[in-house]
Amino acid sequence: MRELYREVWRRRELIHQLVRGQQQASIHGMRLGSLWFTLVPLVQIAIYYFLIMVIFSSGAQSASSFMIITMGIMHYALLINVGSYTKPAIHTQASLLLQVKLEPFVLIAAGFVRTLILSRTGIVLFFLCYAFTLETVSLRLLAYPFILLAWIMLSWLIGIAMATMAVYVRDLERLFPILLQILMYASPVLYAANMFPASYQTILLLNPIASMFALFQWSLFDAPVALMQPILVIFFWLVVGTWGAHRFYLRMRPHFTKVL
Amino acid sequence: MNDARIALTDVSIRFRMAYQNNNSLPVVAKECFNKLRGRWQPEYFYALSNVSLAVRSGEIVGVLGRNGSGKSTLLRTICGIYTPDTGAVQVDGRVSALLQLGTGFNPVLSGRNNIWLGGLTLGLSRAQIEAQMPAIIAFAELESFIDIPMRYYSSGMMSRLSFAMVVAMEPDILLIDETLSVGDIGFQKKSRNAMQDLLQKASCQMIVSHDMDTIERICTRAILVEQGKILADDVPAKVITEYHHLLNLAPEAATPAQSVHHMMSPSLSV
Numbered sequence: 001m002r003e004l005y006r007e008v009w010r011r012r013e014l015i016h017q018l019v020r021g022q023q024q025a026s027i028h029g030m031r032l033g034s035l036w037f038t039l040v041p042l043v044q045i046a047i048y049y050f051l052i053m054v055i056f057s058s059g060a061q062s063a064s065s066f067m068i069i070t071m072g073i074m075h076y077a078l079l080i081n082v083g084s085y086t087k088p089a090i091h092t093q094a095s096l097l098l099q100v101k102l103e104p105f106v107l108i109a110a111g112f113v114r115t116l117i118l119s120r121t122g123i124v125l126f127f128l129c130y131a132f133t134l135e136t137v138s139l140r141l142l143a144y145p146f147i148l149l150a151w152i153m154l155s156w157l158i159g160i161a162m163a164t165m166a167v168y169v170r171d172l173e174r175l176f177p178i179l180l181q182i183l184m185y186a187s188p189v190l191y192a193a194n195m196f197p198a199s200y201q202t203i204l205l206l207n208p209i210a211s212m213f214a215l216f217q218w219s220l221f222d223a224p225v226a227l228m229q230p231i232l233v234i235f236f237w238l239v240v241g242t243w244g245a246h247r248f249y250l251r252m253r254p255h256f257t258k259v260l
Numbered sequence: 261m262n263d264a265r266i267a268l269t270d271v272s273i274r275f276r277m278a279y280q281n282n283n284s285l286p287v288v289a290k291e292c293f294n295k296l297r298g299r300w301q302p303e304y305f306y307a308l309s310n311v312s313l314a315v316r317s318g319e320i321v322g323v324l325g326r327n328g329s330g331k332s333t334l335l336r337t338i339c340g341i342y343t344p345d346t347g348a349v350q351v352d353g354r355v356s357a358l359l360q361l362g363t364g365f366n367p368v369l370s371g372r373n374n375i376w377l378g379g380l381t382l383g384l385s386r387a388q389i390e391a392q393m394p395a396i397i398a399f400a401e402l403e404s405f406i407d408i409p410m411r412y413y414s415s416g417m418m419s420r421l422s423f424a425m426v427v428a429m430e431p432d433i434l435l436i437d438e439t440l441s442v443g444d445i446g447f448q449k450k451s452r453n454a455m456q457d458l459l460q461k462a463s464c465q466m467i468v469s470h471d472m473d474t475i476e477r478i479c480t481r482a483i484l485v486e487q488g489k490i491l492a493d494d495v496p497a498k499v500i501t502e503y504h505h506l507l508n509l510a511p512e513a514a515t516p517a518q519s520v521h522h523m524m525s526p527s528l529s530v
Binding site: 096097098099100101102254255257258 | 273275276336339340341342343355357359360364381382383
């Protein structure tokens with residue numbers, strides 16, 4: 001054992017160079033550089049403050065916390081997988097795009113198909129669990145496939161925008177997981193939608209992900225949600241997102257190969 | 261210009277030099293400040309500058325030039341990888357660019373699955389790949405290894421498979437960048453014959469090579485690219501002389517070095 005540590009000491013210059021190289025590679029091309037490592041704990045503080053002081057101190061109770069959390073995590077995993085497999089779809093294939101004329105949108109689509117494949121098991125598992133514990137069948141359940149479809153469409157649009165942006169803004173590699181965390185806690189993913197304090201509800205539901213999960217809970221758990229606002233918010237974001245994400249991609253596409 | 265299969269009119273391609281430098285916060289802050297003051301001007305590097313070129317059916321054009329002169333950018337622009345900042349590119353026919361062997365391969369997949377993947381990436385249809393599969397495997401001499409993961413292949417085996425796929429593509433317009441030297445001596449002979457066949461089938465070709473023998477022997481025309489501009493466009497012998505002048509080399513003086521280069525990369529000696 002002593003030999004191992006002696007070797008470590010003997011190779012301390014190499015260790016220094018390896019760490020320096022890895023550190024530089026991890027922030028390569030990022031505008032905020034090492035600042036990201038400070039930003040992450042600061043965001044955590046804000047998130048936990050929001051959860052403890054706003055959500056859990058609202059006093060509202062949810063009927064089936066386990067199923068709500070399972071539903072939330074399994075469906076939110078779709079967006080997490082967008083971050084892992086759709087967002088880097090273009091910039092990780094730089095060498096291919098510089099050798100072959102290939103529409104980069106195909107790569108985004110391939111990344112999203114992978115996202116769907118990896119997310120579907122979780123959603124199916126949740127649904128089996130849900131069906132097993134279901135006591136009464138509500139007609140609201142009929143809306144679930146449409147809400148799920150809207151969620152997939154929204155994730156796809158986010159995927160297009162993120163994959164395009166990731167070519168230019170390398171900071172997205174650090175920023176996107178932070179955004180995902182903020183969005184997860186600012187949306188009723190891990191708690192019931194009625195735990196939103198009434199005074200915050202209108203503002204928080206402007207976030208399409210919050211509206212989406214409010215609708216999921218309405219459909220699957222008969223949650224008391226006023227439907228009009230979430231539906232309008234989701235419709236608005238889908239229309240604007242479809243136009244905006246595709247336009248953004250088409251505008252940036254001619255320059256991809258020059259930046260990669 | 262009407263019968264041209266490839267036509268470039270005043271094409272310029274530029275890259276922003278600052279792309280590699282703007283990754284730190286102070287630099288970005290300074291850039292934003294200068295933008296607000298209207299004083300920010302990005303620095304550009306012109307890889308191609310007002311290039312006009314027409315390649316007709318039956319022509320085999322050799323592209324000469326020093327490293328970094330814009331040869332590869334020219335081929336990439338013709339096959340649509342780069343979009344010109346100014347000017348227009350017109351290409352009439354199916355383009356196949358052999359810019360690098362092994363494009364689109366995944367080492368985790370088997371050789372057979374990589375033929376599917378590589379073929380689809382290069383634009384072949386499922387039917388074309390299925391029809392060509394036995395020929396590709398036979399040409400690459402990989403019958404016994406085609407179903408094992410590619411990460412177990414030697415570099416020679418991988419290159420052979422790559423080259424076999426290129427041969428199977430049967431392109432209309434063929435763009436070749438640098439050497440295609442692959443495999444052992446036996447396979448190199450086979451690949452030279454295949455290239456010869458390929459060059460006869462394609463209606464026009466552009467070949468980037470530093471191998472003067474190849475350019476002089478197989479090309480009907482040559483162009484010399486320097487700093488993103490076409491300096492000379494003539495019969496290969498004259499353009500090669502121009503190239504030697506550019507390098508400050510007399511043709512005779514260049515011969516020994518070239519013969520060494522030729523020994524090292526004989527694949528384009530078709």
